[in-house]
Amino acid sequence: xxxxxxxxxxxxxxxxxxxxxxxxxxxxxxxxxxxxxxxxxxxxxxxxxxxxxxxxxxxxxxxxxxxxxxxxxxxxxxxxxxxxxxxxxxxxxxxxxxxxxxxxxxxxxxxxxxxxxxxxxxxxxxxxxxxxxxxxxxxxxxxxxxxxxxxxxxxxxxxxxxxxxxxxxxxxxxxxxxxxxxxxxxxxxxxxxxxxxxxxxxxxxxxxxxxxxxxxxxxxxxxxxxxxxxxxxxxxxxxxxxxxxxxxxxxxxxx
Amino acid sequence: xxxxxxxxxxxxxxxxxxxxxxxxxxxxxxxxxxxxxxxxxxxxxxxxxxxxxxxxxxxxxxxxxxxxxxxxxxxxxxxxxxxxxxxxxxxxxxxxxxxxxxxxxxxxxxxxxxxxxxxxxxxxxxxxxxxxxxxxxxxxxxxxxxxxxxxxxxxxxxxxxxxxxxxxxxxxxxxxxxxxxxxxxxxxxxxxxxxxxxxxxxxxxxxxxxxxxxxxxxxxxxxxxxxxxxxxxxxxxxxxxxxxxxxxxxxxxxxxxxxxxxxxxxxxxxxxxxxxxxxxxxxxxxxxxxxxxxxxxxxxxxxxxxxxxxxxxxxxxxxxxxxxxxxxxxxxxxxxxxxxxxxxxxxxxxxxxxxxxxxxxxxxxxxxxxxxxxxxx
Ligand code: SF4
Numbered sequence: 001x002x003x004x005x006x007x008x009x010x011x012x013x014x015x016x017x018x019x020x021x022x023x024x025x026x027x028x029x030x031x032x033x034x035x036x037x038x039x040x041x042x043x044x045x046x047x048x049x050x051x052x053x054x055x056x057x058x059x060x061x062x063x064x065x066x067x068x069x070x071x072x073x074x075x076x077x078x079x080x081x082x083x084x085x086x087x088x089x090x091x092x093x094x095x096x097x098x099x100x101x102x103x104x105x106x107x108x109x110x111x112x113x114x115x116x117x118x119x120x121x122x123x124x125x126x127x128x129x130x131x132x133x134x135x136x137x138x139x140x141x142x143x144x145x146x147x148x149x150x151x152x153x154x155x156x157x158x159x160x161x162x163x164x165x166x167x168x169x170x171x172x173x174x175x176x177x178x179x180x181x182x183x184x185x186x187x188x189x190x191x192x193x194x195x196x197x198x199x200x201x202x203x204x205x206x207x208x209x210x211x212x213x214x215x216x217x218x219x220x221x222x223x224x225x226x227x228x229x230x231x232x233x234x235x236x237x238x239x240x241x242x243x244x245x246x247x248x249x250x251x252x253x254x255x
Numbered sequence: 256x257x258x259x260x261x262x263x264x265x266x267x268x269x270x271x272x273x274x275x276x277x278x279x280x281x282x283x284x285x286x287x288x289x290x291x292x293x294x295x296x297x298x299x300x301x302x303x304x305x306x307x308x309x310x311x312x313x314x315x316x317x318x319x320x321x322x323x324x325x326x327x328x329x330x331x332x333x334x335x336x337x338x339x340x341x342x343x344x345x346x347x348x349x350x351x352x353x354x355x356x357x358x359x360x361x362x363x364x365x366x367x368x369x370x371x372x373x374x375x376x377x378x379x380x381x382x383x384x385x386x387x388x389x390x391x392x393x394x395x396x397x398x399x400x401x402x403x404x405x406x407x408x409x410x411x412x413x414x415x416x417x418x419x420x421x422x423x424x425x426x427x428x429x430x431x432x433x434x435x436x437x438x439x440x441x442x443x444x445x446x447x448x449x450x451x452x453x454x455x456x457x458x459x460x461x462x463x464x465x466x467x468x469x470x471x472x473x474x475x476x477x478x479x480x481x482x483x484x485x486x487x488x489x490x491x492x493x494x495x496x497x498x499x500x501x502x503x504x505x506x507x508x509x510x511x512x513x514x515x516x517x518x519x520x521x522x523x524x525x526x527x528x529x530x531x532x533x534x535x536x537x538x539x540x541x542x543x544x545x546x547x548x549x550x551x552x553x554x555x556x557x558x559x560x561x562x563x564x565x566x567x568x569x570x571x572x573x574x575x576x577x578x579x580x581x582x583x584x585x586x587x588x589x590x591x592x593x594x595x596x597x598x599x600x601x602x603x604x605x606x607x608x609x610x611x612x613x614x615x616x617x618x619x620x621x622x623x624x625x626x627x628x629x630x631x632x
Contacts, residue, residue: 022324024616049407049622052375073472073624075505082627103504105549157323211320 003234005179005201008039008095008148010066014039015196016219016226017068018179019206021047022158023215025061032209033062034221041065042097042204044072058092068129070097077116084121096121097151097183098130107157111138115145122146126234131183134168139176150176151183151204154195158207160187163195173199189218189225196229206249258498259460262491270487274301282307286314291546295319296493299542300486308538315544320389322549326618328573329373329608330378330410332555334582334596335359335398339384341451343437344525345482348384348598350451354594357582358389364398370585372405374577374605377622379406380433382596385414385453390419396427403428408624410473413499414452415462417626421469428626432466433475434459435511438483439491443528447482463495467503472624474499474506475553481515481527489539496543496550509551509573512539516557516597533562537569544570556601560611563601567615575607 005012018038020029024216033041041061050070061067074080077100084096098121100113114130115138117196121128127148131239132138134152142150152169155161163169173180179201186192187208195203205222212218277298285295286307298304299311300556336358339348347354371379379402383390395413399444402409410431421432426513438444441456448454463474476495478488492510500508514536515527531539540552554563554571556578563574579585601609614617 022320022326023618024325025613025618046407046625047620048625049375049377052377052621055375055621072629079627083625086296086625086627104507105500105504107549158324160321207321207324210324 003230007129007179012202013040014223014226015127015202015230016192016223017042017202017204018209018219019204020044020057020061020210021072022207022210024210026057028210028215029057030060030062031216033065035216036209036219038219038223038224039066039093040068040095040202041132042068042070042094042206045069045083045090045092046073048087048090048092050090066095068095068097069092069093070099070131071117072101074098074100074117075102076100076110077113077120080113080119081124082119084117084126085124088126093126095127095129095148098128109133109153109243111135114138117143118142118147119145127255129181134165134172136171136175139172139178143176143178147178149179149181149201151181153184154182154191155185157184157230159185160208161185162187162191166194166198169195169200170198189221191221193225193229193232196226197232199233200229202226257461258464258495258630259457261494261498262441262460265491266441267414270297270490273297274303274486277301277303279303279306283310286545287312293494293497293546296542296546297490299396299545300489301327301538304542305534305538308534308541311541311545312537315541316568318544318548319568319570319572323572324618326620327567327571327612328551328623329376329576330377330380330573331374331575331577331604331605332380332406332412332580333367333374334382334584335364335395335579336359336383336386336390337461337582337594337596338386338389339451340386340388341384341450341453343451343453344447344449344526345479347594351449352378356389358394359398361397361401363583363586365401366586368402368405371577375609375621376576376605377406378408378410378624379410380410380431380575381414382415385451387414387452392416392423394600395424399424399427399429403626407622407626410475415459416465418465418469421466421471425470430471430624430626431473431475432463432471433477433511434462434466435477435479435513436460436492437479439478439488439495440483443483463499464502467499467506471507472507473551474503475509475511475551477511477513477553479513479515480531480539481529483528485529485531485535485539489542493546495544496547500547507551508547509553510543511553511555512536513555515556516600523582537566540566540570555592556599557597559600560603564611564615567612567617568575574608574612576603577605 071080155164183204412433
């Protein structure tokens with residue numbers, strides 16, 4: 001039986017999602033997608049130039065990939081909604097990654113506006129994947145609002161610091177009845193594997209791949225790590241014990 | 256606290272004495288730090304720190320790639336008018352200069368826009384001399400209306416406005432503001448701005464903030480390096496960017512590093528305070544990147560091709576391409592009276608710049624903004 005992830009009615013077998021910003025060239029995006037087998041790719045609407053053929057990043061994304069335009073540049077819910085609508089009207093499909101960032105210093109998501117945007121866009125028929133701080137109550141609200149997944153950050157965008165929010169993400173995985181896709185901060189394949197071992201449904205990687213010396217090779221490495229992590233999760237890793245079990249326990253006399 | 260107060264505070268600060276005491280180990284330690292405070296930044300601008308350009312470059316490279324990726328954003332300037340009410344001792348458009356003045360008609364704006372858009376560029380910076388009467392807000396709004404058909408991002412570099420006026424332009428479709436303080440040294444500022452409304456130091460100093468308040472998405476500041484002591488101007492520029500970044504979280508702050516250039520009709524007696532050499536400009540750029548990892552850094556075609564090619568990867572995030580600094584310069588190419596504001600050194604075409612960036616292993620980005628006021632039915 002194949003291990004499938006279903007989002008918005010689409011079946012996915014590859015759990016590595018790819019971001020397209022920061023690549024040294026657009027051709028390399030095609031190559032990274034090919035080498036990794038990633039099926040979902042996020043593109044900032046603000047970077048898409050529909051008029052210029054050569055510059056249009058969409059021409060570098062294979063047709064069988066699922067396009068997930070993101071609302072990068074949106075500073076509030078209203079702007080995110082408009083960006084999503086523009087993307088859909090332009091033929092980018094109905095998936096949308098909500099990214100509402102109102103701080104240009106750390107690029108942290110604005111959870112409050114993200115919830116608002118999710119509520120509106122779900123009603124408008126979008127498959128909504130919100131990028132968020134791993135906050136349980138917010139995740140619950142996103143779930144209630146009808147989000148197709150939640151995308152908590154592992155650490156700030158582009159920081160490559162890995163799973164700094166691990167404990168919070170773990171709680172989301174345990175409590176939320178939606179795919180939890182770790183987005184942002186993953187810097188190495190081993191960290192992607194770690195997220196997957198924890199039970200994340202997928203990971204979205206951009207900076208770590210796009211800024212590697214050899215992005216396509218790094219994309220492949222991530223893809224393999226995601227598969228390994230997933231397999232390990234499904235295999236049910238042995239429980240991590242809080243206390244060592246001494247062979248001659250100190251309390252053994254209490255029998 | 257207004258930025259002016261911060262300027263005052265540092266004006267009292269014994270900068271030279273501080274620089275004199277900077278040690279090697281101090282510089283090494285700062286480079287190794289995750290976060291820099293303003294005094295760390297100041298130390299990296301010292302002569303001592305010049306010996307550490309390579310490690311600074313390594314770190315700046317890392318931070319830039321991490322925060323922006325291997326991309327360079329491209330834009331081009333478009334001069335709408337060269338009428339000017341000011342007398343700046345260093346500028347070709349100065350009211351003192353006897354030169355043909357012109358202002359593009361709306362149909363000329365459209366023609367010029369078409370020529371630029373054909374190169375693939377989607378970001379434009381419109382400029383005027385500082386004449387409220389010849390290039391009033393109403394005229395700018397008309398221009399923006401036309402330009403919106405061709406470009407996805409429109410920035411302005413014009414005379415400083417009141418918040419309400421900036422807001423009018425934002426509503427019309429402008430999303431970026433560029434305004435240089437020229438020099439943060441108030442005395443020199445007064446000396447080089449001989450006459451005209453530009454003499455008002457404070458009104459100009461607070462303009463970026465008024466723009467941010469009016470809803471500009473990006474604000475680009477800078478000092479014209481060479482007018483005053485470049486190290487001090489560099490420090491105040493960084494301080495200004497830091498101030499704006501912290502106060503206006505949702506605005507993208509960037510810094511330009513223009514060096515004073517000659518232009519036709521120079522006032523003979525004008526002597527720059529100093530010449531900023533390549534090494535010094537790079538030091539400024541690196542120190543800025545280490546201090547403000549997420550700040551945009553713009554390098555224009557004032558710089559020579561060689562230099563521009565070599566600084567890719569060091570901190571720069573934005574470059575102009577296919578620049579013309581004369582009013583209607585593209586439609587009048589080759590004609591007489593096509594007088595530029597200053598000379599550009601990198602005369603390569605947009606496609607040549609594009610190729611150069613690609614050859615460096617970077618992606619040239621022609622469009623990084625989509626106007627979202629567009630209503631979709
Ligand atoms: S720098 Fe600006 S204000 Fe000064 S003379 Fe030139 S165009 Fe006019």
